[in-house]
Amino acid sequence: MTHYRLSAKRWHAIQTNDHRADGQFFYAVASTGIFCRPSCASRLPQRQNVRIFKTSAEALAAGFRPCKHCTPTGQPLSDAAWSAEIKQIIERHYANELNLNELAQLAHGAPYYLHHKFTAVTGQTPQQYLTQVRLAHARHFLTTTTLSISTIAQRCGWPNANYFSTLFKRKTGISPRQYREKKATHATHD
Numbered sequence: 001m002t003h004y005r006l007s008a009k010r011w012h013a014i015q016t017n018d019h020r021a022d023g024q025f026f027y028a029v030a031s032t033g034i035f036c037r038p039s040c041a042s043r044l045p046q047r048q049n050v051r052i053f054k055t056s057a058e059a060l061a062a063g064f065r066p067c068k069h070c071t072p073t074g075q076p077l078s079d080a081a082w083s084a085e086i087k088q089i090i091e092r093h094y095a096n097e098l099n100l101n102e103l104a105q106l107a108h109g110a111p112y113y114l115h116h117k118f119t120a121v122t123g124q125t126p127q128q129y130l131t132q133v134r135l136a137h138a139r140h141f142l143t144t145t146t147l148s149i150s151t152i153a154q155r156c157g158w159p160n161a162n163y164f165s166t167l168f169k170r171k172t173g174i175s176p177r178q179y180r181e182k183k184a185t186h187a188t189h190d
Helices: 008-015 056-061 079-093 100-107 111-122 126-144 149-155 161-172 176-189
Strands: 026-029 034-036 050-053
Touching: 008 050, 026 056, 034 056, 050 056, 079 100, 079 111, 079 126, 100 111, 100 126, 111 126, 126 149, 126 161, 126 176, 149 161, 149 176, 161 176
Parallel strands: none
Antiparallel strands: 026 034, 026 050
16 A cells, blocks of 8 residues: 655644644554544654555555544544554553553553553553563563573663562562573473
């Protein structure tokens, strides 16, 4: 599916959330996988990530998801679909500093509303899911690499190795180093 040129006029409409441009085109953001109306009040994307489409159907066909905030298809996104989208965002950005405000910006929603809907659908808060994803990646790194605990903590998005080790032990019952040794012992006995 081809997208159209991002002219100065279209970029200005996106920058100013110009309602008059709604219906003339839709813009998608390659880094988030979401598409919007020009009037969408979500955070301004980086220009190089913007793709232009004449219709919402073209944006959908190109694999972009409709924004929860501006509902560019005219149909509101279901809470379950939005929660699945939020999970994908967390899985893509787990290594970054990802607080609720940043997550809400990426998912095109309000922080409190996102927290409420995600928790209602999934049974866990966005932060709990983020921790789960980070721990899964940390376990993978611990068993498949020789990276230091500090490097693993950094690659998984934790601010420091001490915080990572404390949280890892609280969730698994053993330290990251013990986890690595235990897995290595099991691997040599198999």
